[in-house]
Amino acid sequence: MTIPISTTRLPAMRPLTSRHVAVIGAGAGGLVAARELRREGHTVVVFEKQNQVGGTWVYSPNTESDPIGLDPNRNIVHTSLYASLRTNLPREAMGFRDFPFVETGRVHRDPRRFPGHEEVLGYLNDFVTEFGIGELVRFDTDVRHVGLVEGGKWEVASKKGGGDQVDEVYDAVVVCNGHYTEPRIADIPGIDVWPGKQLHSHNYRVPESLKDQVVVLIGSSASGVDISKDIAGVAREVHIAARSNMDGFYGIPGYKNVWLHSMIVSAHEDGNIVFQGGNAVCADIILHCTGYKYHFPFLDTNGNVTVDDNRVGPLYKHIFPPSLAPWLSFVGLPWKVIPFPLLEFQSNWIAGILSGRILLPSREEMMKDVNAFYSSLEASGVPKRYTHNMADYQFAYNDWLANELGCSPSEEWRKQMYSATSKNRAARPETYRDEWEDTHLVSEAHEDFFGYTKNLHQPGIEPGSVPWQGTILPLDHWCF
Numbered sequence: 001m002t003i004p005i006s007t008t009r010l011p012a013m014r015p016l017t018s019r020h021v022a023v024i025g026a027g028a029g030g031l032v033a034a035r036e037l038r039r040e041g042h043t044v045v046v047f048e049k050q051n052q053v054g055g056t057w058v059y060s061p062n063t064e065s066d067p068i069g070l071d072p073n074r075n076i077v078h079t080s081l082y083a084s085l086r087t088n089l090p091r092e093a094m095g096f097r098d099f100p101f102v103e104t105g106r107v108h109r110d111p112r113r114f115p116g117h118e119e120v121l122g123y124l125n126d127f128v129t130e131f132g133i134g135e136l137v138r139f140d141t142d143v144r145h146v147g148l149v150e151g152g153k154w155e156v157a158s159k160k161g162g163g164d165q166v167d168e169v170y171d172a173v174v175v176c177n178g179h180y181t182e183p184r185i186a187d188i189p190g191i192d193v194w195p196g197k198q199l200h201s202h203n204y205r206v207p208e209s210l211k212d213q214v215v216v217l218i219g220s221s222a223s224g225v226d227i228s229k230d231i232a233g234v235a236r237e238v239h240i241a242a243r244s245n246m247d248g249f250y251g252i253p254g255y256k257n258v259w260l261h262s263m264i265v266s267a268h269e270d271g272n273i274v275f276q277g278g279n280a281v282c283a284d285i286i287l288h289c290t291g292y293k294y295h296f297p298f299l300d301t302n303g304n305v306t307v308d309d310n311r312v313g314p315l316y317k318h319i320f321p322p323s324l325a326p327w328l329s330f331v332g333l334p335w336k337v338i339p340f341p342l343l344e345f346q347s348n349w350i351a352g353i354l355s356g357r358i359l360l361p362s363r364e365e366m367m368k369d370v371n372a373f374y375s376s377l378e379a380s381g382v383p384k385r386y387t388h389n390m391a392d393y394q395f396a397y398n399d400w401l402a403n404e405l406g407c408s409p410s411e412e413w414r415k416q417m418y419s420a421t422s423k424n425r426a427a428r429p430e431t432y433r434d435e436w437e438d439t440h441l442v443s444e445a446h447e448d449f450f451g452y453t454k455n456l457h458q459p460g461i462e463p464g465s466v467p468w469q470g471t472i473l474p475l476d477h478w479c480f
């Protein structure tokens with residue numbers, strides 16, 4: 001997919017202007033947005049409803065009162081992590097560009113290349129310490145409402161703990177609230193009379209919860225695959241229903257109690273779940289590993305931005321609603337990507353546009369670009385709900401942003417590592433996190449990390465040295 005580069009521009013807001021910006025969420029997206037905005041000279045307030053930074057990466061054993069997330073009044077738990085989760089990307093590729101995710105050598109840290117989730121949280125906390133982001137964050141502060149007020153500004157209504165609501169006005173709002181909290185569940189004919197229990201992966205934490213159960217697990221994406229293996233040791237039977245398997249069923253090699261089926265066609269009062277092709281299983285639990293919905297319960301844009309079948313739009317480059325640009329933006333909507341570097345590119349671009357350093361096309365041009373993008377998806381038969389799926393063009397997207405920013409594009413080693421990891425995952429689904437053949441790319445990555453940090457003269461940073469230890473200071477303003 002080509003990403004057209006626009007030439008006609010909105011008038012420049014020069015000289016560079018400092019804006020008062022609200023960032024909603026202190027996950028990876030909100031943290032890097034805060035850093036980029038402050039580097040650019042804006043004043044920043046980050047609202048975070050949890051009591052710490054890290055968003056998704058803050059594991060909690062707690063789950064929600066409604067295990068499939070239909071009840072709008074349920075207690076919300078932000079994270080969707082399960083206890084055993086290890087990253088599905090190698091740390092070198094996964095980290096921010098100018099704050100490499102390298103092994104620190106510190107105690108209680110996980111040195112593995114595909115570390116457990118605690119290590120990612122540790123890394124994000126290191127990022128916060130390094131760049132002094134903590135002082136920008138208002139913890140335990142839930143944003144209840146964001147709406148337009150006079151003069152094109154935004155009113156942000158928030159509530160800290162049991163305190164009163166506070167209303168404040170900002171020039172711009174950057175939405176970084178994540179999109180792995182609101183479950184999307186499969187629509188199954190007959191589910192209302194089926195007597196078993198249902199659970200969404202958002203509320204799955206440990207395998208013991210499914211001990212001795214016959215589980216039908218829907219979905220074969222990253223979480224579905226991980227969780228099926230996680231529960232195989234304790235569940236009586238695991239039956240995976242996958243769209244990719246058109247007909248019939250077969251056992252998964254290496255497991256006595258795991259089978260792959262086609263999609264479910266119906267559920268029945270006698271407990272049976274019937275799959276395409278006619279085979280049936282009498283199940284205790286349906287586990288929906290069926291993804292999530294974009295959800296912005298606090299955001300009121302007077303209909304300028306909608307979520308339609310998981311398309312958040314209209315958005316120019318998945319970031320700016322043309323009619324409200326640049327005063328409202330979204331960070332982190334794309335999926336099937338390497339999130340952190342993409343969040344970093346997006347944030348840098350937003351920061352530069354808000355100051356007037358970088359120019360946006362006219363609103364008409366942005367809208368034209370969005371419509372052309374939607375038409376291209378339609379012409380290729382891509383469902384609307386895949387609008388933000390960037391599997392095929394994340395690097396082209398990042399490189400387009402890099403071009404706008406005047407920064408170097410995505411590193412070759414990162415692109416190759418992403419592709420090598422995907423191939424390795426397919427070839428060694430059980431062991432890809434511990435066995436690989438792209439060690440040469442790890443060395444290249446470390447050469448590059450040195451390139452980013454060479455003017456810092458930190459001890460331990462040598463070309464190709466693994467691991468890198470020590471801290472990193474902010475680099476030059478504006479570019480990675």
Ligand SMILES: Cc1cc2nc3c(=O)[nH]c(=O)nc-3n(C[C@H](O)[C@H](O)[C@H](O)COP(=O)(O)OP(=O)(O)OC[C@H]3O[C@@H](n4cnc5c(N)ncnc54)[C@H](O)[C@@H]3O)c2cc1C
Pocket residue numbers: 024025026027028029030047048049050053054055056057078080081082085086087088089094141142143144176177178179180223298331332338339340
């Ligand atoms: C199971 C799972 C596994 C994953 N594995 C990987 C992986 O291996 N590698 C990888 O790179 N990525 C992985 N990801 C993707 C992960 O989501 C991103 O790495 C990253 O965490 C996204 O950051 P974010 O800031 O966009 O969202 P989040 O991390 O979700 O942060 C959003 C923040 O906004 C806050 N918030 C939301 N609403 C409000 C409000 N109204 N007021 C105040 N605060 C609010 C939340 O509390 C949260 O802190 C995984 C995701 C999941 C769910």
